[in-house]
Amino acid sequence: MELYTDFLSERFPERPLFVVRGNVDFKRRQAILDKFEKTENGLLICTQQSLKSxxxxxxxxxxxxxxxxxxxPRMEQFYFRFIRLDSIGMxxxxxxxxxxxxxQNLMALVLTKERLNEFIKSGEVKDESEIFEEFDISPDIIETLFRREQDEQGKFHIRWGAQNVS
Structure with a gap:
């Protein structure tokens, strides 16, 4: 949160910045959100846990x-706090x-799980492209995870992802 708070306050110094962390009690959280709602160009930074209910x-x-x-559904629980029946505009x-x-691996997992959920609900297998389109996600995200490599003996190997942690 500090990284985003610092970046946004430096990049947009003229815009009011509101921060809600998960450990903020309900009354304080609601007061911050009320102030945010009254601004025209405020920026809100919050954890997913801080808006769970x-x-x-x-x-x-x-x-x-x-x-x-x-x-x-866990992510929807968060972003549907912003998408309401009384919301105006997209x-x-x-x-x-x-x-x-x-x-990137987690996104691939989530989309694959969604495809499996659709199969369980409807009994029909949705094309990957339909799932990507539904969530407006480029298939390139997943394609970059796959690697086809040839070893010194000429054998091909397919690899999934390559994370570098530093």
Whole structure:
């Protein structure tokens, strides 16, 4: 949170910045959100845990999910706090992933689970492209995870991902 707070306050010094952490009690959290709602160009930074219940933010148009969960309903629980019946205009949900990262693998897992869930619900197998289209995600994200390599004996090997942790 500190990284985003520092970056946004430096990049947009003229815009009010509101921060809600998970350890903030309900009354304080609601007061922060009320102040945010009254601004025209405020920026809100919050953890997914801080808005897990009883907090709606219908005026926010762009929602950035920088920390992927293991399943879509967990992420929906967060971003549907911003997508409400009384919301005016479109909302955009952005999932942040980085090439050759754990997040990229997690996104592939989440989309594969969604495809499996659709099969269990309907009995029909959805094409991967339909799932990617539904979530407005480029198939390139997954394609960069696959690697086809040839060893010194001429044998081909298929690898999934390559995370570098430093």
């Amino acid at each position: 009883s907090a709606n933010v219908p005026s926010c148009e762009d929602i950035i999910i920088e920390s992927l969960q293991w399943n879509i 909302r955009r949900v952005h999932y942040l992933t980085y090439e050759e990262s754990i997040e």
